[in-house]
Amino acid sequence: MTEHWERCIRLKEPLKTKPFLIFAGIAGLGLLLGLYRELTGLGYVTGLNDGYSWGLFKNWNVTALTALGSGGYAVAVIAWIFNEKRFHPIMRTAVLTSLLGYGTGMLALGFDVGRPWNFVWLADPRTWNHYSVLWEVAVCMTSYFLLALDVENMPPFLEKMYRSGNSKKKERAMKVFNFMQKTFPFGIALAFVLPSMHQSSLGSLMYLAGPRVHPLWQTPLLPLLYLLMAYILGFSCVLLVLALSAYAWNLGWDAEILGRLAQVMSWTTLIWLVVRFADLVHRGVFGLAFTFDKFSVYFLVETTLVLVPTVMLLSKTQREAPGSLFRWTFLVALGGLLYRFTPTTLAFSPLGDYRYFPSAFEILMSIGFTALAVAVFLYAVKTFAILPASQGKIAAEEALRPFDTL
Amino acid sequence: MQSEVISSNSKDSSATFRNGVDRRTFLKVVAQAAAAVGLTGGMAAKMIAAVEKGARPSVIWLHFQECTGCTESLLRTSHPGLAEVLFDLISLDYHETLMAAAGHQAEAALEAAIKKNAGKFVLVVEGAIPTKENGIYMQIANKTGVDMLKHVAASAGAIVAIGSCASWGGVPSAAPNPTGASGINELLPDKVVVTLPGCPANPYILLGTVLQYVALGKLPELDELGRPKFAYGRVIHEHCPRRAHFDAGRFAEEFGDEGHRLGYCLYKLGCKGPMTHASCSTLHFCEVVDAWPIGLGHPCFGCTEKNVAFTMPMLKPAEIVRPTPPATYAPVTAPQGFISPIATGLGGLLVGGILGGGWMASRKLAVKEEGAAEKKADTTGTSGKE
């Protein structure tokens, strides 16, 4: 396939398709259950207990899924810092996945905390405990969402304002855009520093639990490993979204972009694997991987899911074939998500005799948040010019200069 | 006016006391009485001094809707001839059951006693007072109970309600309470009323209260319902001889069963001990050891408590208001957490769905690519042919 993604387009598909309605329905159900949780208390709605007090919302929707939502961050690093200009057409898709990943993650967090009315104190520096890793995550994620992510996602919106025909709106859109153009380096540096900080801090969170996290995962290198995995999952999420979108809406298959992205991802994964294994050997716990107790099994599954696809993706032919590209990327994503999730829950053994499995409500709420992200994505790509497409694709609208330069 | 008391315990000693009781016996009795209600030895001496000085408070005892059980209970303080002796510690100036007078003589005695000791006498009330239809359901000498009470209480120095009937209404007030029977404290809202509930009340509580009044000139510390804390400060459950059985989970399940015979806890037979403030577990009746309901093998029915006695069914289990740990211990590590099978199923379905979806997607993409490759091959093939 020799199609190139040369412009960003707004899809000419109808909005209310069956998939959209299904996802919106699940999202609605999840939010309704969330309302019920607010009225009754966490104990009635979740399977959480004093031993496993962090469950699906924090450990999956935030810790694991915001790594998937690091696409905007990871691709921006490659596009701007490593100057790979070919990735510019996919930037809008990448930052959209980030917005949705972080947005729904923070929504889940909002439903998970027990006393959300005290969140206002986060704005008062006198109450800050700057030694707390969780404080860092909270302040940094909020700042990233408010200062960087929403700004990065503005161009399609500004574009729409510009097209609206209303001269006042046009003027305002251009004013904002010009400001963004002028301050771009400062903005993107923020969009690099902030997620670097909190994605690594998400790893440091479990360091405080010390011996209660199994030695195969507990290490002072947790921040580094989580940060690298954020890159890997970010790349994989963008890859998977683009692959599925290209297939679903005939966008054309830009083998160069996708192949290169997969290559970068597999190099990053190699680095991650090297760091991981070096750390295990250095701490002398590598042998624990072969005791075949449940922890060893988790480790072997996770490692296989990450290692095998990485090796396969080093081969050009594997990267060029859409089927294998998707398959290996999908498996890497599964393995990566498992890695981010495991130290918080599967490898966490609280003092005492506790067991935890999310309740049905909890599961439904969790997938509700994810479904919300998908539903909003479907809405966005049909409302704004976001997805990249080859010249042949018929579109409702194309991205407008100069808005597509950001 | 002095009531006539027949002394039955005359002993000849160097010093005879009133009614022929010698000083040594008197001291012994007073000490016993004081000890029985928890007053220290020093109090006994004070009491004796007060008596010798001739300071015997006048007591006027009124009866209303009652069975006279409280009086009878008081008369069973029989060791040794205590009733007679204690009528020397107090001056019982009016008591319908015990006094010899009757009719107009009795009424005259009452009025004289009130006038002579106005502001100083102790008013003891036994029995509830009907209030429905202006209290016509009980009249003595053409006066309703309400009027009598108000008249006598007006000049009383201290007011004591003995028994549950006078304290909160007792048996006459049981549903549907046709006469509007009520305790006397509700009818005397602006006066301090010492209530000594019980059915019957334990006589030593009255003796203790009155003796303290004699010795110290003031009433004992009362709780919010007017009950002396020295007698009503605990619930039976907190001082029951069968408590160890309760804590160890040994219960009588039926009257006459093995557990009942072994003297196990009567909680499951409806014992209201956990809800009943009283002293029966330490202060038994009729001066016979274990002469109290639980001691005899019958659950307490809460005779002192307004919302329990004659209201709660006998066999209905009581509420434990202040639970304490049982005779078993928590282990060092107890299992916690519940895993819902439905959730596990749902989780499994989701994981399967995601894996299956990923597999299908990769297949579809592969097929699409093969399709495109074939098309390409076809076109090149055809062009090649040309």
Place this chain on the structure above:
Amino acid sequence: MDANRREILKALIGGSAVAAVATTGMPLATQAKSDKFELQPDALGLMYDATKCIGCRACMPACQNANGLKADVGGSGGLYMQPDTLNARTKNLIKLYVAPDGHERSFMKQQCMHCVDPACVSGCPMEALHKEPHGVVGWDPKLCIGCRYCQVACPFNIPKFEWDAVNPKIVKCELCRHIVGTSATEPACTKVCPTHAVIYGKRSDLLAEARRRIKERPGFYFEDRVYGETEAGGTQCLVLSHVDYSNLGLPKLGKESPAAETRKVSDFVYRGFLTPVVVYGGIVAIVRNRWKDHLKHEGHSGGSESHGEEKRA
């Protein structure tokens, strides 16, 4: 490429200058807030000698009453106060350990250990869990957001959460700080203990007493040591026992507090706020170049050249 490297270097030097100026006068993270991490001379605590405990559990109802807690009746159908673990209605629990073959047994009193450098205080994002005077670890409902990081952090699994409440609290022993000094001179549990198995006082005094008891009976107490002297950086509530502490549910912990270990990692990466500032400066410098380039080719001056060719250049 050379031009780029120069740019990066410039940025780094410039950035560190900025950082150096910014960090003077700013308290560094490594400068320990001593009242948070270090043992105060007037630190108070408890000492529980399991060999003196007779398991009367008078301390349990006493704690309930002093703290206004409703009894946890467990599975007893309302009959007994029967929690099997610390929870939102139980701040103090007496447990019994019996060896599987029955050759030894011991009671264990479980309550907050009031660590010298608590992990819960370190983890709490809002300082809702904080050190009060005398080193008592207290909880402030005004600041708590209910994130439950303290539950994840505590090595002894002490803070409990009111799962069934709409206004949930974190519940744990606070050494009766709400009454000691005003209506009481000591916590409720030590007041009622009939054998003085648990006693209250200055941590230094309690430690000295523990050492004295060990010296007095060598070989009697487990490994001739008191638990809490150094565990997790030291705790203000100490335990003496003749059986293995692990059998009483007290975990084996190193001398370093988890909070200190986390601070080490954070400091290594962040160095006050130095690292983020320097990195930020560096990124700005790098991107500036590329951005100027990008605008030149495709900015306002850009015509309708196909993106494709430009990008592939």
